[in-house]
Amino acid sequence: MAQTKDILRFTTAGSVDDGKSTLIGRLLYDCKQIPQDQIDTVQRISERKGLTDIDLSLFTDGLKDERAQGITIDVAYRYFTTENRKFIIADTPGHLQYTRNMVTGASTANAAIILIDARKGVVEQTRRHSFIASLLQIQHLIVCVNKMDLVNYSKEAFEQIVSSFQDFSAKLAIVDVQFIPISALQGDNVVHRSEKIDWYQGATLLHTLENLSVANEINLIDFRFPVQHPVRVDQGSVQDYRAYAGRIESGIVRVGDEVIVLPGNQGSKIKSIMGMNGPQEEAFAPQSISLELTDELDISRGNILVKPNNQPEEVRQLSAMICLMSSQAYIPGRKYILRYTTNEVKALIKSILYVYDMESLKRDEEQTALQTNDIARVSLQLAGPIYIDEYCKNKATGSFILIDEQSNQTLAVGMIS
Amino acid sequence: MNYRLNYLEELEAEAVFVLRETFAQFQNPCILFSGGKDSIVVTHLAAKAFAPGPIPFTLLHIDTGHNFPETIQFRDELVERLNVRLVVGKVEDSIKDHTVQEELGPNANRNRAQSITLLESMESNGFDAAIGGGRRDEEKARAKERFFSHRDAFGQWDPKNQGPEIWHLYNGRKNQGEQFRIFPISNWTELDVWEYMLKENIALPSLYFTHDRPCVRRKESILAQSAYLIPHESDKLVDLNIRFRTIGDMTISGAMESTASTVAEIIAELKEMNQSERGNRADDFRSESSMEDRKKEGYF
Ligand SMILES: Nc1nc2c(ncn2[C@@H]2O[C@H](COP(=O)(O)OP(=O)(O)OP(=O)(O)O)[C@@H](O)[C@H]2O)c(=O)[nH]1
Ligand SMILES: [Mg+2]
Numbered sequence: 074m075a076q077t078k079d080i081l082r083f084t085t086a087g088s089v090d091d092g093k094s095t096l097i098g099r100l101l102y103d104c105k106q107i108p109q110d111q112i113d114t115v116q117r118i119s120e121r122k123g124l125t126d127i128d129l130s131l132f133t134d135g136l137k138d139e140r141a142q143g144i145t146i147d148v149a150y151r152y153f154t155t156e157n158r159k160f161i162i163a164d165t166p167g168h169l170q171y172t173r174n175m176v177t178g179a180s181t182a183n184a185a186i187i188l189i190d191a192r193k194g195v196v197e198q199t200r201r202h203s204f205i206a207s208l209l210q211i212q213h214l215i216v217c218v219n220k221m222d223l224v225n226y227s228k229e230a231f232e233q234i235v236s237s238f239q240d241f242s243a244k245l246a247i248v249d250v251q252f253i254p255i256s257a258l259q260g261d262n263v264v265h266r267s268e269k270i271d272w273y274q275g276a277t278l279l280h281t282l283e284n285l286s287v288a289n290e291i292n293l294i295d296f297r298f299p300v301q302h303p304v305r306v307d308q309g310s311v312q313d314y315r316a317y318a319g320r321i322e323s324g325i326v327r328v329g330d331e332v333i334v335l336p337g338n339q340g341s342k343i344k345s346i347m348g349m350n351g352p353q354e355e356a357f358a359p360q361s362i363s364l365e366l367t368d369e370l371d372i373s374r375g376n377i378l379v380k381p382n383n384q385p386e387e388v389r390q391l392s393a394m395i396c397l398m399s400s401q402a403y404i405p406g407r408k409y410i411l412r413y414t415t416n417e418v419k420a421l422i423k424s425i426l427y428v429y430d431m432e433s434l435k436r437d438e439e440q441t442a443l444q445t446n447d448i449a450r451v452s453l454q455l456a457g458p459i460y461i462d463e464y465c466k467n468k469a470t471g472s473f474i475l476i477d478e479q480s481n482q483t484l485a486v487g488m489i490s
Numbered sequence: 491m492n493y494r495l496n497y498l499e500e501l502e503a504e505a506v507f508v509l510r511e512t513f514a515q516f517q518n519p520c521i522l523f524s525g526g527k528d529s530i531v532v533t534h535l536a537a538k539a540f541a542p543g544p545i546p547f548t549l550l551h552i553d554t555g556h557n558f559p560e561t562i563q564f565r566d567e568l569v570e571r572l573n574v575r576l577v578v579g580k581v582e583d584s585i586k587d588h589t590v591q592e593e594l595g596p597n598a599n600r601n602r603a604q605s606i607t608l609l610e611s612m613e614s615n616g617f618d619a620a621i622g623g624g625r626r627d628e629e630k631a632r633a634k635e636r637f638f639s640h641r642d643a644f645g646q647w648d649p650k651n652q653g654p655e656i657w658h659l660y661n662g663r664k665n666q667g668e669q670f671r672i673f674p675i676s677n678w679t680e681l682d683v684w685e686y687m688l689k690e691n692i693a694l695p696s697l698y699f700t701h702d703r704p705c706v707r708r709k710e711s712i713l714a715q716s717a718y719l720i721p722h723e724s725d726k727l728v729d730l731n732i733r734f735r736t737i738g739d740m741t742i743s744g745a746m747e748s749t750a751s752t753v754a755e756i757i758a759e760l761k762e763m764n765q766s767e768r769g770n771r772a773d774d775f776r777s778e779s780s781m782e783d784r785k786k787e788g789y790f
Contacts, residue, residue: 077496108766114778135630136649137779146650149633150626152679159497161677173654177636180656293493301510306543314542320507325493349502349538357493361506361539374514398654412659415514474659481663486656 078154081287082161084179086206087188088198089167092219094145096188096257097164098129100279103264106153107132129257133164146171148178155283167198172205172446173398176486179206183287184213186278191224191254195237201431203238204448207245208394208488210465213285214242214250217278222256226269244434246465253278291358295462296324296332297385297470298378299414304363316347316363317372322414322469324380326364327355332378334370335460340381341366375416377460377470385460385470392426392452393487395475401482403443409484411455413473419456420475426450453487464488498686505532505674506539507658508637512619512672513539513546515662519619519672520577520612522790523549525561525695526737528623530568531683532674534692536621537572547621548575552608554600555582556718556740564695579611596720599742605788609645612669619662619670622790627679629768631782637676643667645788671790680767681760688753697734700751705730712745735767 085093101107111132118140119128133149134140145166153160163178165171179185185206189199206214216238224230231254242250253262254270255278261267264279276284298319306314326332330343346356347363356362364378379385397403403422411420427436428449436450443449464471475485495503509532512519521536523529536545551565569576581603584590589610590603612620626633634649638660641647653661662670675683687694704715707726713719715727718741732745733756750756777783 077494079494080497080500109764110766118778133630133633135633135782137782138650147634147652149630150677151633152627152677154679154681159682174652177654177656181658288494291493301507302514304540304543308544311542318510318539320503320510347541349499349506359495359500359503361503361510410663412661415511468657472657472659474654474656474661476661476663481661481665483654483656483661486654 078157078159079287080159080161081184081282081285082163082182083184083186083282084163084165084182085186085188086165086175086179086202087167088190088193088196089144091167091188091190092257093167093186093188094130094133094164096186096217096219096255096263097151097162098132099257099260099263101132101151101153102129103260104153104155104279144168147174158283160282169198169201169446172201172396175202176205176209176396176398179209179211180486182209182211183290184215184282184285185211187214187216188219189216189234189238191218191220191230191234194234195241197431199238200241200434203242203245204429204431204434205396207247208396208448210246210468212248212287212290214247215278215281216250216252217255218252219255219257221254221261221270222259226254226261226267228272241434251275251281253281292323292467293325293357294323295383295467296326296378296380297322297462297467298326298364299416299469300372300374300376300378301415302374303372314365315369316345316365317378318361318363319415320361321356321358323358323467325355325357331381332366333381333384334372335377335379335384335387336458337376339368339370341368341370343367375414377414377416379460385462387458387460388455389458390423390452390454391461391489392450393473393489394448394450395485395487397443397445397447397449397485399477399482399484400445401477401480401484402445403484405442408478410476410478411453411459411473412476413459413461414469416459418459421454423452423454426452461489463490465490498682498689501675501678501682502535502686504658504677505535508660508672508674509536509539509621511660511662512621512674515660516619516670518616519621520548520550520615520617522608522620522622523551523565523576524623524738525551525565526623527683527687527694527698528625528675530692530694531686532621532623533568533572534690535674545572545574548577548615548617550611550615550617550620551576551578552604552611553578553580554604554739555580556600556716558695558697558714558737558740560695560697561737577611577615579607581607583607584610596722598720600739601742602784602787605645605784608790609788612645617669618664619672620790621672621674623675624671624673624790625678625680625683626676629781631779631785635673635676637673638662639671639673640664641669641671641788645669647785647788649782649786681757684753684757684760688757694753695737697737698756700731700733700749702729702731703745704728705732705745712747714740714743714745716740
């Protein structure tokens with residue numbers, strides 16, 4: 074079958090020291106995707122640290138402070154390709170303090186590898202990261218029970234963790250969960266099948282990653298085109314060209330289609346589509362294009378083009394799940410900038426409906442303050458209308474960030490549901 | 491019709507989105523143009539992103555004074571062809587103004603000095619964002635970069651305190667005097683760049699292809715012989731068939747022996763190669779964290 078190479082983006086997650094970085098190092102190393110000079114350098118540093126084996130986590134933990142402390146601080150991106158796929162890996166930190174960086178890495182992922190230390194089982198950070206993965210609607214979770222070498226490759230230890238993970242993941246909205254017993258350090262079931270874990274019949278991690286289906290993750294039904302900026306060209310051979318540049322976040326559009334512009338509800342038709350290789354008859358998500366309309370309308374950045382019979386909802390207030398990302402405190406009553414698609418509007422958190430307790434995953438409705446790393450449902454009042462879909466239907470039009478106008482920092486990320 | 495992008499189309503769409511966000515969110519962005527393949531790809535992507543209009547960014551070349559003549563010729567032809575504005579920031583000028591002290595000794599180079607000249611050029615031209623061809627796969631500190639990477643009023647990167655960057659909601663807000671570095675091709679690998687060159691038939695400086703050149707062998711490295719190179723006693727002068735894998739300052743861009751004369755041959759060669767792209771850049775040898783250190787000081 075003639076196939077074009079696609080991209081799978083995946084992230085690591087799980088608690089501190091569960092072996093995320095070591096696993097990525099192992100994966101790249103066993104796939105022979107690390108250049109020799111990088112191996113030599115890491116070998117040298119490992120020897121200097123008095124290690125007998127190469128420290129695989131150093132292939133991603135590249136900052137001075139990370140190497141000095143032996144932890145991951147910020148996301149590292151690594152890449153590898155096989156016959157059918159390009160893989161984009163985000164290796165994220167396990168520390169609670171760096172949850173914002175975990176969310177950064179996870180937000181664009183199609184799949185998350187959740188690591189669990191076989192000796193420790195499911196801990197609070199496992200729950201928090203799995204919960205975040207489910208909030209972000211990552212379609213595939215691959216739970217790797219790691220450090221099997223330290224529990225004698227015991228089937229019972231593995232099964233116990235699987236069952237305790239399932240107990241709590243039943244409460245999460247995740248479509249596809251798979252479990253793999255591994256040792257990142259020894260390489261069991263990462264790229265090569267383990268001989269010591271002969272009781273496990275399933276696939277290795279690499280095989281699983283190569284075969285995940287991501288084809289249906291792009292919404293090709295609901296046309297949404299947030300305008301990045303207007304284009305006006307009137308020089309040389311191009312006379313009076315007015316168009317709107319942007320990326321199709323979802324759906325398909327063809328020349329001749331009727332569209333309306335939000336806000337304002339003005340209608341028009343697609344006159345031309347300028348693609349990456351000149352004019353094209355149709356375009357689909359996630360292509361970057363410019364659209365020319367048959368009518369001269371007043372359209373600016375932040376406006377969104379949709380089809381008349383398939384429109385997002387207009388709201389001035391909304392209820393959303395947010396994760397607090399900034400080390401700066403949330404100040405009740407302060408107005409924040411809500412940035413969504415290419416648009417911005419002022420917003421106020423009217424009320425905190427509940428905050429999740431990460432131990433029990435129960436909702437605490439008594440909380441009146443928000444702290445860094447909290448996950449909460451809030452209700453927001455907006456200064457003007459925005460046009461939204463539910464996050465589960467449409468990631469781009471169902472998500473936002475809240476920015477503190479004074480510090481310019483991103484306070485929180487939100488998902489509309 | 492098959493409504494799927496292949497990996498190169500997806501990377502292209504992502505980069506174009508980032509370039510357009512840069513245009514929309516900043517007052518006066520520039521493209522850092524070194525004449526190397528990555529900045530050539532970024533410039534090519536910018537031409538596509540704003541077609542049929544012109545590229546709305548100035549090209550900024552930070553000139554160490556140690557240029558390959560081929561690079562300068564290529565740069566000037568490209569500027570002419572694309573009809574873009576070019577600004578050249580010269581390390582020599584910073585040296586004359588005493589804001590940069592020329593390094594001394596046998597391994598002196600002007601690599602660190604570039605950061606100062608870059609910051610000075612950004613300030614004097616009022617650039618509030620610099621778009622670079624940096625890729626996460628190049629180097630371990632680069633692997634940690636955001637698409638929109640914040641720099642404080644002194645141009646410094648703080649890798650331990652980067653803000654979150656969720657989905658593709660890029661937050662380019664900043665205080666007066668601060669700036670951003672933008673990396674549209676963050677997710678491209680060296681091979682992706684070459685595959686894209688092939689697909690798009692992008693013109694490149696002749697330095698990337700095999701040619702006969704007087705060189706200096708210095709330990710593991712091959713450097714182009716030139717008047718700028720400070721001779722070492724152990725240097726061996728040789729005539730070799732080489733090409734360059736990265737192009738920058740003449741005194742630090744390592745060459746490799748190769749017979750690849752087309753992009754397709756370069757791709758074939760790369761697939762067999764087991765050595766990092768920057769593996770022969772003298773500037774990265776200095777210490778294990780030299781890239782991180784330079785980036786903290788304001789480097790690309
Ligand atoms: N015995 C054993 N040790 C392991 C295994 N995987 C990782 N380790 C060790 O666990 C420690 C932590 O590994 P890392 O890969 O840095 O953990 P991490 O999850 O990336 O940690 P953070 O990124 O800081 O959250 C290191 O000492 C590893 O050598 C394994 O499969 N078996
Ligand atoms: Mg780690």
